[in-house]
Amino acid sequence: MTTWIIAYSKDGNTSILRTESDRQPDIDEAVELVTRKAEQDYAGEEDAYEHDPDVEETPATRLSERFGITVTGISQA
Structure with missing residues (x-):
């Protein structure tokens, strides 16, 4: 198994989440x-955070609207 690092931003700060997987997580898996x-x-x-009715509803936009979090990258550790 490989360790993958998912970087995300909240309130101007970058944090990471580590996960183990045989393959690189895609953006949808990272958002989940x-x-x-x-x-x-x-x-x-x-x-x-306020809901913008003009923005398409996706898991990534819901994450941004609910918590102010944006996934910024996925890399191998």
Whole structure:
């Protein structure tokens, strides 16, 4: 198994999430992993950001709107 690092940004700060996988996670998998971590770490902070009705609803935009988090990269450790 390979260790992968998912970098994400919240409030101008960069954080990382490590995950083990035989292959590099795609962006959708990375967003799902970061969303699960955000639900644990930032419980109660949801809806701190405004919903933009003109933006397409995707898991990445929901992560951004709920927690102010943007996935910025996926790399091998």
